Amino acid sequence: MQGKFNHIFWVAIISLFIWTGCKEPVEVMVPIGDDGQVFAIDTEDSKIPYIVIDTRGASIPYEPGVVAQMKIYEEKKLIQTQRIDIEYRGKTSFRLSDKKGFNFETIDDAGEGTDVSLLGLPKEEDWRLIGHVVNVSEKYIWDRSLIYNPVAYELSNRIGKYASRGKLVEIEVNGEYMGVYFLCEKLKRDSQRIDIKSLNASSTNLTGGYILKIDKADAGPEHDGAPLSYFLNNWDDDARYTAQNSFRSQYDINRNVITFPPFAPPYHTNQYLETYFMYEYPNAEDITDAQEAYIANYLHEFETALIQDNFGAGQRTYANYIEIGSFVDYFIINELCRNVDGYRLSTFLVKDRDGKLAMGPVWDFNIGFDEGGRIPMDDWVINYNSLVDRDPWMLPFWWTRLMEDPVFRQALKTRWTSLRSGPLSNANLQNLVAETAKYLQDNEAVTRNYAKWEVSKDRTYEQAILDLQNFLSQRANWMDGRIGAF
Secondary structure (H helix, E strand, C coil): CHHHHHHHHHHHHHHHHHHHHCCCCCCCCCCECCCCCECCCCCCCCCCCEEEEECCCCCCCCCCCEEEEEEEEECCEEEEEEEEEEEEECCHHHHHCCCCEEEEEEECCCCCECCECCCCCCCECEEEEECCEEECCCCEEECCCCCHHHHHHHHHHHCCCCCCCEEEEEEEECCEEEEEEEEEECCCECCCCECCCCCCCCCCCCCCCEEEEECCCCCCHHHCCCCHHHHCCCHHHHHCCCCCCEEECCECCCCCECCCCCCCCCCCCCHHHCCEEEEEECCCCCCCHHHHHHHHHHHHHHHHHHHHCCHHHCCCHHHHCECHHHHHHHHHHHHHCCCCCCCCCCEEEEECCCCCEEECCCCCCCCCHHHCCCCCCCCCHHHHHHHCCCCCCCCCCHHHHHCCCHHHHHHHHHHHHHHHCCCCCHHHHHHHHHHHHHHHHHCCHHHHHHHHHCCCCCCCHHHHHHHHHHHHHHHHHHHHHHHHCC
């Protein structure tokens, strides 16, 4: 009844305005859902799901979240209503972008997390809404195509390596149209996501499962409830590693033993030499001392073997510690997509019970593809340390060392050659980009998004898609030459 009243109210206001401003009244169509929900924008006959999020007047925090109602529409028909707990997400992107991303959890009436299927995706409770970066004041955009992440994740899934699945949607938040987003799965332990055995404080088998992350540090629960202004300016927390949230590699990026103590203040002189492993699962609050010791020692033994193995003599004991195939596939996706953040940020590592260390899933490509300007078209992302001087987050030594192993290079060559005749062929790469973009264009979502977020008309959407397609073909062809010479 309330929705119907609101609909009548808004129609009355618009009709009155047009009656008093014109000689004859003009009928105006107000965009509404079939339940009477007034939309912030008219999606006309678009087939792209439209999501309405309403916090009932509460401000959205960075963390922890606030309760909201989420409605999902398809062609203006309400298909799902769900209570959620929503908060802002991201670090650099959160600070730089006016088009913010969101984390949300599906909850029940008591406020507890509950597994729910959204738009046909497998049931879970933790989700992400990711938009592209738009900075209005400085007039720049990252990923004008709007599809970097969906394309990269789909490529990974097509080669048989799980990546976050999702749907392109349009959203409004508290009555404000926010544009095109990618509604996708949070990377977490789950039988339908990262399928590894559970590990808790009572587990006696310490071998797994673990999820680690090489990334910027999280602000920590001590900052829960801090004002948004704090999170918009907390650059130091990105580099605030502690014994509670992480452990440090015993080797620096040049394969030397580190002699200075860990957990120094943010952005200290030698930070660029360090690699920290963040606890993702079990998380920093739940992981036990014994589990911390086990996984830190496992990583140290792997790194030591990788450094000390004599490949010329046929010694590669490092292979006892890692799933080489997962490293190969991780390399292929990040290199093909020229993911500037690959290997050194947003980098997930997984170890299942009684299993080896595996790379992935891949994550976060907002400065990849033709946006990845720090990496030349004709160079590897793994050479980042030679191309960028003393970034606070450099690559661990693993990748350049692995490329010194003829067996690893041959595994890469075999896999790449196979994929190039299938899911990573030039035709398939071109078609994936074209089909994904066409879905947005045919449903006018690109027009609506850039009516909201256009900051510079130096490049059309059509040109952005052509640039992305050209990039993928050129990059793949370059990789053919380099890998073929192994």
